[in-house]
Amino acid sequence: MGHEKLSLAETFGVTEPAKRVAEVKMALGGDPYTPATKWGVSSLKIFQPALSVKTWLGWKPANRLVPIYNFFNLTPTPLEEGWSVRKTQVLDWRGGTRTYNSHNGTDFAIPAGTIVVAPGPGVVLRISDEFHRGGLKIFIDHGHGLITTSNHLGRALVEVGDRVVRAQPIALSGYSGIDAVVAFPWSVPHVHFNTWLNGDYVDPFGRGDDYVDPFGLSEASLWRNHNDPTPYRGGDESPDYEPTEWDEDALAQVIASCVDPELRAELESTADLDRRAMDTIFMTNYFPTRFGVRRSVYAEVHPRRPALDLPFRAADYDGVSFP
Numbered sequence: 001m002g003h004e005k006l007s008l009a010e011t012f013g014v015t016e017p018a019k020r021v022a023e024v025k026m027a028l029g030g031d032p033y034t035p036a037t038k039w040g041v042s043s044l045k046i047f048q049p050a051l052s053v054k055t056w057l058g059w060k061p062a063n064r065l066v067p068i069y070n071f072f073n074l075t076p077t078p079l080e081e082g083w084s085v086r087k088t089q090v091l092d093w094r095g096g097t098r099t100y101n102s103h104n105g106t107d108f109a110i111p112a113g114t115i116v117v118a119p120g121p122g123v124v125l126r127i128s129d130e131f132h133r134g135g136l137k138i139f140i141d142h143g144h145g146l147i148t149t150s151n152h153l154g155r156a157l158v159e160v161g162d163r164v165v166r167a168q169p170i171a172l173s174g175y176s177g178i179d180a181v182v183a184f185p186w187s188v189p190h191v192h193f194n195t196w197l198n199g200d201y202v203d204p205f206g207r208g209d210d211y212v213d214p215f216g217l218s219e220a221s222l223w224r225n226h227n228d229p230t231p232y233r234g235g236d237e238s239p240d241y242e243p244t245e246w247d248e249d250a251l252a253q254v255i256a257s258c259v260d261p262e263l264r265a266e267l268e269s270t271a272d273l274d275r276r277a278m279d280t281i282f283m284t285n286y287f288p289t290r291f292g293v294r295r296s297v298y299a300e301v302h303p304r305r306p307a308l309d310l311p312f313r314a315a316d317y318d319g320v321s322f323p
Contacts, residue, residue: 167309
């Protein structure tokens with residue numbers, strides 16, 4: 001089957017009501033360490049009602065291509081000003097505006113209950129559920145400085161510590177998180193897919209060899225099929241996973257700079273090095289204003305390289321469609 005039945009609680013991630021209410025309050029009003037979320041009239045431009053309603057009803061395109069709802073924003077507003085769902089400063093990799101201010105991933109529009117797979121071999125280092133930050137999420141370390149996350153999930157099919165192979169089912173999609181609850185049914189159900197390289201958000205789509213990133217490296221696509229990602233169909237699985245080498249001194253410095261004493265103590269008490277590094281990368285990216293130091297916690301700088309396939313099964317999709 002292309003998708004399975006989820007409960008409403010799984011789909012929207014509305015378990016633990018008291019916790020969810022507190023997370024909504026934090027998203028709307030901020031806290032001593034986090035600015036409030038920014039929105040406005042321009043936020044309405046994100047909605048695609050025609051695509052949303054039919055996707056909520058289980059529609060899948062006859063051409064078997066996953067519609068991309070939003071791209072990575074290459075010109076984000078400073079997160080120190082708060083997470084922004086406005087469309088006031090936007091640029092996607094094709095030179096268009098299919099994104100919003102703080103959007104840091106690629107949104108694949110799919111019906112809730114769709115099987116989500118590992119886009120490459122790796123190890124599951126974190127599974128967490130923050131209602132105000134993407135709902136249920138699975139984080140996979142692929143080695144070579146590359147981590148991917150799949151967000152707005154409905155149900156995890158793996159556990160922290162699991163070694164996964166390319167195209168292994170890891171979750172059922174949903175639309176967990178504040179986004180769907182606030183904007184239902186006008187916001188499109190989707191998997192928000194993040195790629196992090198050297199600990200920072202990056203666009204998996206590449207602008208080519210002529211563009212040079214801040215490390216002096218050309219911006220190759222992270223997709224194995226260049227800028228036209230496709231599902232894994234078997235055969236060559238390379239590049240294989242290689243364990244990550246962390247810079248423990250840099251990691252300790254970043255953790256020590258955390259201005260939230262409760263969070264700092266939580267990170268310091270995580271005994272497993274891989275998970276401590278993963279949790280720190282997560283927190284510095286999702287809650288950057290809680291840290292005074294921002295630096296790579298990797299032992300070396302890793303270049304962009306084609307490593308990923310589409311995070312869906314070849315039985316369900318053949319590729320993607322661009323708006």
